[in-house]
Amino acid sequence: MPTDFLQLAGKTVLVAGVANKKSVAWHIARLLTEADCRVIYSVRSEARREQIQKLAGPDATVLVCDVEHDEEVERLCAEVAADCERTGQRLAGLVHSIAFADYDSVDGEKGGLKPFHETTKRAFLRTFSISCYSLVALANGLKDSLADDASVVAISISTTEMASENYGYMAPIKAALDSSLVFLAKSFSQFxxxxxxGVAPGLLKTSASAGIPGYVDSYLFAEKATLREEAVKTEEAAAAAVFLLSPRSSGMNAQRLVVDAGMRTNYFDADIVRAVVDRG
Structure with a gap:
């Protein structure tokens, strides 16, 4: 007889940042659905809502919220509160899978990226607002809709200490996201x-990553650098997130769960070193 190992059946989780069927958020939502967990989807625009509604089915609850605008965050939180009151069930979890880098505004050309020290204030602050502060805003706005033992999971990156030039100022933003998780955990522990x-995956093949200048080359290197010489799959990152959402991870708080197939241990792999030496 099958058992509900994840203990998520019959519960409700809000997944914010669903973009398309390649996104981490979508894979998380699908795994939650398979676990008999109800998913409330949050997407950026009405056009995206129509797209996700087709994927999730006509009975799915798909809400629109562009987190760049405070009034939309407030509306989303009010809609979720109304849903909780209607169903008599508070949220068991919240997934924050929202990231946007305003690369184009750095030098005025699509795909162009200036050195980090030339990052514009406008680009940096806009990216921070959408990709990091939105977690704080959602957590605060939803605090009365979250169950007392709810789990909040944010999607980060495997390392924010490696200066990948093509990732630009997004890594410092993710570092702020990681720190915000710790401070939110402490703040919420008061009541x-x-x-x-956070789930911190290595390089993934998603639609969002395709917009990062030079990402394909970095992806191919990362694949070679993993211990298995196979890139991390989006499904693997999603599975880690679902584990963190479940009561099975109840002892974990203010943590980053790295999912990189051992890449961070393998930069001096003999084949990688030989390729560089032979090229030189």
Whole structure:
């Protein structure tokens, strides 16, 4: 007889940042659905809502929220609160899978990227607002809709200490996201048992990553650098997120769960070193 190992059946989770069927958020939502967990989807625009509604089915709850605008965040939180009141069930979890880098505004050319020290204030602050502060805003706005033992999971990156030039100022933003998880965990501990953790995957093949200048080359290198010489799959990152959402991870709080197939241990792999030496 099958058992509900994840203990998510019958619960409700809000997944914010669903873009398309390649996104981490979508894979998380699908795994939650398979676990008999109800998913509330949050997307950026009405056009995206129509797209996700087709993927999720006509009965799915798909809400629109562009987190760059405070009034839309407030509306989303009000809609979720109304849903909780209607169903008599608070959120068991929140997934924050929202990231946007305003690369184009750095030098005025699509795909162009200036050195980090030339990052514009406008680009940096806009990216921070959407990709990091939105977590704080959503957590605060949804605090009364979250169950006392709810789990909040944000999607980060495997390392923010490696200066990947083509990733530009997004890594410092993700570092701020990681730190925000810790501070939110401490802040919420004053009145609840809500947990805040992050999934930190290596390079993934998603639609969002395709917009990063030079990403394909970095992806191919990362694949070679993993211990298995196979890139991390989006499904693997999603599975880690679902574990963190579940009561099975109840002992984890203010943590980053790295999912990189061992890449961070393997930069001096003999084949990689030989390729550089032979080229030189």
């Amino acid at each position: 609840s048992r809500v947990r805040f953790n």
